[in-house]
Amino acid sequence: MLLLQQIVTSSFTLFRIACRAYRPTSAIVLVGLCWVSISAHAQEINPLAGNARAQYAGGVLFRAQCATCHGADATGIESIDAPDLTAMWRERAYSDRQVFDIIRDGIAGTIMPPHDFTETEVWMLVSFLRSVGESGVENLPVADSGLGATLFNNHCAECHRVTNAGGVLGPNLSDVLRRNSLADITASVRQPSALITSGYKAVRVNTNAGENIQGVLKNEDAFSFQIVDTNQQLRAFRKHDAVLTEQRESLMPAFAESELSEQELLAILNYIQSATGATP
Amino acid sequence: MNLRDVTMQSRKANGRARSKVVGLAVSAMLFSASLTQAQDGPDYEDLLAGFADAERWLTYSGDYSGKRHSPLTQITPENVARLRPVWTFQAGTTTRGRGFETTPLVDDGVLYVTGSNNYAWAIDARSGRSFWQYQRNLPNNLTYGASAPVNRGFGMLGNRLFMVTLDAHLLAFDRRSGEVLWDIELADYRIGYAATLAPLVVDDKVIVGISGGEYATRGFIDAYDPETGARLWRFNTIPRPGEPGSETWPDDPEILARGGGGTWMNGSYDPELNLIYWGVGNPNPDYYGDQRPGDNLYSNSLVALDADTGELRWHYQFTPHDLNDWDSNHMPVLAEIEWQGSSRQVVMVGNRNGFFYVLDRVTGELLLGKPFTATTWARELDADGRPIILNDGSQGCLPDPWGSTNFMPPTFYPGLDLFILTARETCATFVPEEPANQPGVANFGGVVYIDGEQGSGALRALDVHTGDLVWEFTYPSPTFGGVMSTASGLVFAGDHEGNFMAFDAQTGENLWHYQTGSRIWGAAAMTFMLDGQQLVLIPSGTTLTAFALEPLN
Incomplete structure (x- = not known):
């Protein structure tokens, strides 16, 4: 582990030196040339992090290659189970490297395929995805x-x-x-x-047997629906046994x-x- | 509109709800992940009761004995021809070369199901629709877990579910939300460890085993606190230098430390004796034995452990100094049978090496060991219960490394006293080679040539008193489907061609079949009552299918 860190650090230093050396040239060329010096080792950190041009180029690539499934704004397409990539950083606590690997290798057992992008292109995509990723509370004011x-x-x-x-x-x-x-x-x-967060839509259930139940809707098809009721139990109903009414107001x-x-x-x-x- | 008032009114109308809300608030104030929140799910008494509640299936085998024999009788040999699918659930995740190996658990009309690649779901048993889906964010450098990205099911206690992962962790879930409550590492997956079995919940312990005997690893069986995930005990399947069993290995700590002995299939439990019974896998390297002269305990053995301490009570080794990857990771089946005029508490195993065994489960005494396939490895045991080995694998036509049977669950039919299992007739030649023994690198120690022309499979029913074949139903190819029986005189089994089938338990006559569209691999059926109807479920490919005599919808 120590060895790996040393390699990453030393190659990263090389990268910085190379960047400095080529600073006068255009940013696009800079990206390419910098890459030459670092591509020999697996990177844990995006070498293009914070590079605005890499973000922009990644966005162009994303809209051309990824948007069919993940949407032009990267928020995903629910009907084909393509996940919201703006939420993945917080939901799955991915590192840059993990996202890099997923783009390159795909996800086995899903329709997410491996991609033949160059490493630079993958890092550009990672930069773009970081730029559109949701961020949390910064500098929370101190309270009791x-x-x-x-x-x-x-x-x-x-x-x-x-x-x-x-x-x-x-x-x-x-x-x-x-x-x-x-x-x-x-x-x-x-x-x-x-x-209302997906999966927490408030519903009222009136059963043919006269039961009146409140809960949040977890799943629904033409014949059945599945809820967590206010007793916090998983309950499912067939639609010919119960009427489901969605509530405009949250249970909160x-x-x-x-x-x-x-x-x-x-x-x-x-x-x-x-x-x-x-x-x- | 003030929603708070509305929700409070509805709660006032329901006393059960009110008391639970108070309970939740109290436990939240204690800042503890306390099981006081989880009064609704099954407790240990329910797990002990096994099949007592017809609407539940609470453990991998349905009860602790591993018989996979349900008392339900609505579906019978007379009416089983009317069995038809009610719904299918699509997992959307697959495992090339392996199967959808899970046994769903069911409680209160909700199925709790694990899938390949560490997916998991809560599913409405009436409609097949899910409440939640979980998917583990797995590392992309899995070792053993990449070669077999399967899972065999949840363990359940209260509102908690327990699942092991391909990166060798144990997770506890809140069954109502699918949220992970705790996540602990069993072992370092990067060396070669993984985990695939359904955790065994015994009283206040979650008991799990580990995969990875193809890598330079040492197997173990662990018990964990269901509330916190703290480890309570560990039994190492390969001893340390000086410990009992180490005399069956070279005097070399390094060889012992990578001696294999995975524990990747579920065990069974005898509450009276407070013993758990668990199979142990192959020694490492699999096919190359020159580095490990000796019997290599406790590889390829059945171990009986004290459930409170993990201490070894007795063991029996089926395949001393294994050279053929014949892990003994089978569901040990516990039963009380008549044995030469008196009643005996026995444990039965149909083994990968081709023998069917009956042992006294109190003492470990071998009562019977007899081949159930055409294995050429050995045909009989000597007076001490050791196999008289005829062929080490170099002469061909042993069972292949997948064995004469494997981990797919068998069933025991009480009364008929039949042990019914999937048998594989195969032919293979083993060529050992000295391996490198590197951490994280699969370490088979040779190659195997399997003669694909000669393979076949069969569902076989053995008389447990003699090991004699009572009936069989043959399959065109070696099969990995498991078996379940019901007290109405039925046996349910799956085959490699994708058929899910029902048989007459007494005669073996095939009564019904349904083509699932994908081979049934490593999984066995489960069954339960719902709204007065008996449902039978089988996973196959990416699909979980529910059957009943009449459509529910």
Whole structure:
């Protein structure tokens, strides 16, 4: 492991030297020439990271080669199970190298094929995907995480989970700071029905037997649907046994400023940060 | 509209909901991933009860005994011809050269299913529609896991599911959300380890084994705390220098440390004796034995371990100094049978080496060992229970490395006292070569030439008192499908051509078949009651198919 790190470091140094040497030439040429000096070793870090031209070139390549499945904006196409690539960094905690390998090797057992791109082209794609990847909360203002723990347990834990404590009716919030901006988090607390995370759509179920059940919709076809009910149990129904009504409002109550102040929300987020060891 | 009021009203209307919400809040305040959240799923008493609840199938074999014999009787020899598919579930992930090997678990109308490449799902048993899907983000430098990217199923306790992974981790899930609660490393996959079996939940332990005997690894059986993932004990299948069994190896710690002995198939459990029974795989290198003179314990053995401590109670070695990759990773089948006038607690194994064995499971005493195929390796055992070896593989026409049978589950039919298994008749020549023994590199130690012209398969029913063949149904090619029986007198089995079939348990007559479209490989059927109907499920290719006598929809 140490050896590998030394190789990466030394080749990276070479790269930097080469870049400096060729700085006067055009950026495109620079990218190519720099690459010559580093291609002998497997890179863990994108050698083109932060390079705006590489990002741009990667975007061009992406729209030509990848957008058919993943969409021009890289947010995926649900009907063909092509994943949202803007979300993959936070959802799967991929490294640049892992994304590089997936592009080059494909994913066995799926329709994601291996690709015959040059290494430079793959790194350009990685640069582009980084540039469109969602980012989390940066510089979370410090607040009372002890108060946040109390507030979380009183208001959130019934439905939401942080680490392994809490419910499953709403999304797991362990990664909320890595996934969303502070503005997005605030909006989802103040107006939870404005944007409901996929898999958490509120539904009402009226069964022929007279049962009235609330829950969140997990799956549905023409004949059946599958929910997590407010008892937090998996339940499935056939449509001739029950009527499914989608609710416009989320099961999550809206917290106005008067019910949960900005400072209290920050306290909760500080608690989540400390409970999960999150460093957004 | 104030949604909070609405949800509170609905909860007030339902006392069960209210109490659970309180429970959740309390456990959340304790900041612990406590099992107090998981009162709804099966507890240990339920697992002990096995098939008692007809609507459940809670462990890999349905109960701890490994018989895979369901008490359900709605589907009978008389009506099985009316069996038809109800739904199929498409996994969307495949394993070239292997199978969809899982046994689904079912509780409260929800199936919990693992798939190839460490996919997993919760599926509505009525419609075949999923609640959630999990897919592990696997490294791309898998070792053994890349060659067999399969999985055989979940273990379940309370609201928790347990699954092992191709990068040799053990995961605990919340079964309601598919979220991972904890994730621990069993061993370093980069050396050659992987894991594919269905964890065995016994009381307050999750017991797992490991794959990787084709690499320079040392096998083990581990027990973990279901709540935290902390390891409780480990049994090394290859001893350390000076430990019992090390006298059957060269006096060289390096050779012992890479001695193989994988434990990649499920074990069974006897709650009365508190013993788990587990098969151990081949020594490493597979075909080249010159570096490891001796019997190479506990490779190719059955071990009986104390479930609380992992201590070895007894062992029996089926294939001393194996040169043919005949792992003894089979489901050990526990039963009480009449033996020469008295009742005996036995464990039975149909072995890759071509012999059927019956042992006293209290003492490990060998009661019977008899060939069930045309194996030319040996035809009888001596007075000490050792095989009298006729052919080490160099003369051809042994069972191939896949064996006379393999890990595909057999079934035991009580009353008829039949052990029913998939038999493979194959012919192969082994040519050993000295290997390099490098970590992370497959280390077979030679090559094998399999004569494809001579292969065939069969479903065979053996009289457990004599090992004699009672009936058989022949297949055109060597088959990897497993077997299940039901108390109505039926046997369900799958073949290499993709047929899922039902047989009369007494006569072996084929009563029904359905072409699934892909070979049935490593999997056996499971069955349960749902809405008054008996469902039978079989995985095949990328498809899980549910059958019943009448359509449910």
